[in-house]
Amino acid sequence: MISTLSTTRIRAVVGKEIRDYRRNRFIATTMAIMPILFMIAPIVTIFSLPADVASQKLDAAIGVSVLYLTLIPALVPAVVASYTIVGEREQGTLEPVLTTPLTREELLLGKALAAFLPTLVISYAMYGIFLACAGLFAHPNVSDDIFQAGRILAQVLFTPLLAAWSIWAGIAISTRASDVRVAQQLSTLVSLPPLAVTALMGFGVITPSLRLALILGLALLAIDVAAGRFVAKLFDRERLLTGVKA
Amino acid sequence: MNTQSSAGPALVVDRLTKRFGERTAFSEVSFAVDYGEVFGFLGPNGAGKTTTVRTLGTLIAPSSGTASVAGLPLNAANGVAIRGRIAVMPESPGLYLRLSVAENLTYFAGLYDLADRRERIARALKAVGLEHRADDLCRSLSKGLKQRVGLARALLSDPQVLFLDEPTSGLDPVAAREVHELIDGLRRRGVTIFLTTHRLAEAERLCDRVGIMNTTLRTIGRPDELRDRLFAKSIEVRTREPLADPDRVLAGLPGCEGWRRNEDGAYVLSVTDPDAAAPAAARAVLAAGADLLALTPTRHSLEDVYLQMIDTDVEAEQR
Known part of the structure; x- marks a missing residue:
């Protein structure tokens, strides 16, 4: 299957999707505003923490801040991905696309990448800004906690994995939903469970370590790959066009 | 291409x-x-x-x-x-x-x-x-x-x-x-x-x-083929007054298989060869002393063919 994928066709889908997102006021606003909202609470938190804050309280505060930041890769693509298939159906653009040589794997991969790439850029940019603010303006004991290697590794590692999960879940819902709003609400809900892992690390319930991060990362990766395959199976041209399963 | x-x-x-x-x-x-x-x-x-x-x-x-x-x-x-x-x-x-x-x-x-x-x-x-x-x-x-x-x-x-x-x-x-x-x-x-x-x-x-x-x-x-297949060729003869004895005038014309009068009062002749039947019909009507107003071959459209086919289906469903 992989050998038959056309990179030209996938690139065409990615290019069109990103161009379309930029001109879709709802999606553009969501992608711009949501990350900024999730940045405000962590930055306020690190500035409001006093220099002599107790280490347990510090861990909890930083945990909440990190959780806010991991909401960005989980929630931003969920909104976008939920629109991918049902949005095309509502616009009447799905049938013309399906009549081209584009395969379902190419279509889904293109749509997923188009949601994944901007999410990655936005999420890392927001995290970068958070780290810069912490390094420049927070008290040294606060910034030392934020700059722990385990925390940074977890954030860097889980950002793409969480985004991938949200995207596949969103696309899966989008292939089955008959209404964009329902798809968006369901996708937002389904994108949240994997946050539990990062939340446990952030709150210090699980002690972050390289080994644990790698194990959990691999587990999430396996889930993402399985989710991608599951979505490909869900994508049934006949049902999408006629409403009746083949 | x-x-x-x-x-x-x-x-x-x-x-x-x-x-x-x-x-x-x-x-x-x-x-x-x-x-x-x-x-x-x-x-x-x-x-x-x-x-x-x-x-x-x-x-x-x-x-x-x-x-x-x-x-x-x-x-x-x-x-x-x-x-x-x-x-x-x-x-x-x-x-x-x-x-x-x-x-x-x-x-x-x-x-x-x-x-x-x-x-x-x-x-x-x-x-x-x-x-x-x-x-x-x-x-x-x-x-x-x-x-x-x-x-x-x-x-x-x-x-x-x-x-x-x-x-x-x-x-x-x-x-x-x-x-x-x-x-x-x-x-x-x-x-x-x-x-x-x-x-x-x-x-x-x-x-x-x-x-x-x-x-x-x-x-x-082909559209013309379907018309010929479904509808007999016909010509329409329009006179000022009804013919006194239309059967005597129209039956037996060369290439004419029969005739009927439509709702407008015109005579519709079913013909095998319109080119042979039309002049013969004109001569016969004039010989009968009637005023000939028009003599036109009847053309069936694809719409007639379509309606004929679909109406047949509707009738079959109703039976």
């Missing part, structure tokens, strides 16, 4: 059937369409026309029967190859309204993996007369112009077979005429067109052959 991959017809459909559970969309449909032919596919709503197009376009799997499209057997393994050789313009053009005309076409050129995209896009836009609207957002276009963009998109890949599903649906007469002229132009260029339409005058004007569909394929042939 996309190189034809093999000799033989562009479309061969043999006893093709599609069922959705208990409901039969179309059943035991068989026909062939030659390369360069414009084939009209007519039928009432729900007759299975769009489902047939979707099936031949590899969007829907048939329940039974076989077909070959642009030289390739219709099956899941050939889906990508078949879709590379054909183009389908659905009833609604389905354009990305936030993108410009050129951006829409660029996207589809990418989906067809076309090498010389700029040239092809320019050619397709020229073919539909939209070369000066390339940068316009699709949402700013009228319905007729959107339909033209849809047609340009379908022409991008130089398809061997072009499926047009109700291309003039919802268009005003001027926009519909523009689409007709475009289809006429494609026909002159030798493009094989499978045209699904409700507009019988459109089919009569544009199509070499038509098939009338109502779940099953009811009839197929």
